[in-house]
Each structure stands twice: as C-alpha cells, then as structure tokens.
C-alpha cells in the first residue's frame with residue numbers, strides 16, 4: 001500500500017506565512033530552519049489566531065477530498081482535464097454570445113449596413129493529428145460578405161491542394177469526394193488547384209475587412225459557419241481546422257480568426273428586428289430553417305468547377321449563399337429592407353411574386369400567423385379550397401407550380417429556382 005500523504009495542519013499554514021514574510025525581507029530558509037523560527041511564535045498565538053490557521057487546514061482538506069486530479073474517465077483522460085476542456089468550451093461559447101450581442105448592439109440603420117462573413121470549407125479527408133485535434137485537409141474554401149441592405153456584396157472561392165495524401169487515405173478520400181463535393185485528390189487535377197497556402201491565407205485576410213472593437217483594437221471580423229453535421233456536409237471543425245492550418249502555414253497567430261456559429265447570429269438578428277415575434281423562433285428552430293435548405297436547387301450560385309461537374313449542391317460557395325438567402329428571407333422583411341433578386345435571393349427568384357405571397361401572409365390575422373409559423377416547420381397540407389393559401393404553401397415549400405409551362409412565362413411563379421426535372425425544391 002502506498003504511504004498515505006500527510007495532510008497539512010494549521011501550523012503548516014502559519015509556517016508558510018512566516019516563510020513568505022522572511023523571504024519578503026530577503027532571508028531564505030529551508031523547511032527545518034523555518035520550523036525553528038515559527039515554532040516558538042506559534043506557541044504565543046491566541047486561540048482565535050490558531051483557529052484561523054486551523055480553519056485554513058480544514059478548508060484545504062475539503063478541497064483535496066473533491067480533488068478530481070487523480071480520477072480518470074474510461075478514455076484515460078483525467079476528469080479534471082475534461083472539466084477544464086468543458087469550462088473552456090463554455091467560456092468560448094459565452095465569449096461568442098457576448099461578441100455577437102455587442103457587434104449587433106448598434107443603431108438599426110448601421111446594423112443593416114454592417115458586413116457579416118460566412119464561410120464553408122469542403123475537405124478531402126480528416127485525420128487526428130498529434131495535438132489530438134482532427135485535421136481536415138481543405139479542398140474548397142468559400143467566403144461571402146453580406147449586409148442586410150445589399151445582400152451579397154463580395155465573394156471568395158478557392159479550390160486548393162493542401163498537400164500530399166497520407167498513406168492509406170486514398171480510398172476514404174475518393175469515397176468522400178464521390179459522395180459529396182466531387183473534388184478528387186489526383187496529381188493531374190492538383191495542378192489546377194491553389195497550393196500556396198500563404199497566398200490562400202492572405203486572400204482571406206484581405207477579404208475580411210478589419211474592424212475596430214469597443215476597446216479600440218483593430219481585428220478581423222468573426223467568420224460564421226454551421227455546426228458539424230454529416231447529413232448536411234457542414235462542419236465548424238473543418239473551418240476551424242482549415243484556418244489553423246493556414247495560420248500555421250503563414251506563421252500567424254492561431255487565434256487570428258474567430259469562428260462563430262451562424263444560427264446564433266440569425267437568432268440575434270431576429271431578436272432585434274422582430275422583438276415580439278421572435279419568441280417562437282428559438283435558436284434550434286432557426287438552425288433548422290438553415291438546414292432545411294429551401295434554396296438547395298438555386299441556380300447560378302455555385303463556383304465554375306461545381307457548375308461544370310454538376311455538383312452545385314455540395315459547392316462551398318453555393319452553400320454559404322443558400323445560408324444567407326434563408327437569413328435575408330426572414331430578416332429583411334422584418335427590417336423593412338426591399339429584397340433584390342441576385343442579392344438577397346437567387347437571381348431567378350421573382351421578387352414581385354415573392355412579396356405577393358408575403359403580403360398575403362401579413363394580411364392574415366395574428367393568430368393565423370402564429371399558426372403559419374408552426375406550419376412552416378412541419379409538413380404543410382394544401383387547402384384546395386383557397387387558391388391563395390395553396391400559392392402560399394407552394395412558396396414555402398419551393399415546389400414548382402403544377403402547370404410546369406408557367407415556369408417559362410416572362411413572369412415566372414414563385415419557386416422557379418426549383419429546377420425542373422430535379423424534383424422538389426426541398427432536398428430533405
């Protein structure tokens with residue numbers, strides 16, 4: 001049996017204090033000599049003074065009892081370490097919430113002009129690296145800049161080659177490319193990709209317009225993306241990994257880029273522009289709205305590469321634009337911003353038709369509107385008795401009109417960006 005470690009008593013804490021005092025005077029003692037100095041002084045202490053130090057010893061014992069330092073989870077990580085990771089995660093989450101709150105706490109007109117940045121990264125393969133953090137090898141990086149007033153104001157898309165494939169990863173890499181983005185890692189294709197990571201890094205830094213925070217420090221604006229989700233090919237981890245990779249490649253500080261969750265921004269904007277209605281729009285509901293991807297089949301928003309290989313749905317550039325369309329679709333009308341096709345919505349969207357549907361909706365009673373909110377997130381039932389309602393329902397689901405010829409008329413119906421022959425707009 002290992003020898004039980006002695007618990008420090010009240011005298012120990014008194015002795016430590018004496019040692020600190022002596023050292024402050026410039027006199028150094030070892031534990032034996034300090035004991036001979038502190039001993040007689042301890043004897044002279046009043047019972048109250050002694051009990052003060054004895055209480056310190058009791059507190060220490062209680063803390064030690066709760067000390068999880070030597071307890072381990074089934075994975076061999078100490079519980080204390082897990083706790084500290086969890087605390088760190090919570091602190092980061094809180095910092096994000098506070099930053100979004102502060103960034104959006106400006107005059108409404110200024111908020112409508114404020115640029116926000118969205119990012120999606122497609123990756124080739126993922127592998128745990130030495131720091132026990134997963135490395136995602138980026139192959140496509142897309143960013144857009146948007147404001148509520150002007151919709152998309154700038155875009156950046158890069159197909160990159162992050163270096164040679166590690167041994168044994170070819171199969172996984174090809175499978176993932178086949179199932180998703182269609183960007184293969186082959187030496188022939190790689191010649192056409194960007195492989196200078198310093199250039200890629202500086203392109204992103206140049207793209208993000210620096211802003212000055214409340215304490216006057218100039219910094220890069222946050223980059224918003226979606227949480228990890230295999231079903232939707234979104235990955236916050238991939239964006240974080242990619243940005244760290246680029247920072248390392250260009251020897252820049254790792255915390256230069258701040259990666260935030262897009263639904264939190266969406267939620268904040270709804271809270272600001274629809275303070276009464278936002279109750280039903282919880283963070284989860286709004287995240288679900290982006291995931292529903294109702295602009296999934298919008299045309300003309302993907303990069304050239306993905307347009308050519310006909311994989312537009314998986315294109316990083318197309319994805320970030322679709323996320324923004326969902327946000328502007330919800331927020332702009334509440335912020336009294338007129339939407340422009342090609343800026344706030346896909347260029348093929350008919351704004352007049354869209355707004356017709358919107359005004360029909362606004363004519364509905366508050367009670368019915370509440371119903372619509374619930375309806376919108378569930379499977380809708382078409383009420384054939386009311387043509388207006390059907391039109392509304394169809395718009396919500398992005399279903400092409402039953403008379404497909406109507407799509408080719410000069411004033412196309414709502415939902416025209418659902419490509420004929422590709423089925424319904426909702427890919428879920």
Ligand SMILES: [Zn+2]
Nearest residue numbers: 303306315316
């Ligand atoms: Zn693309």
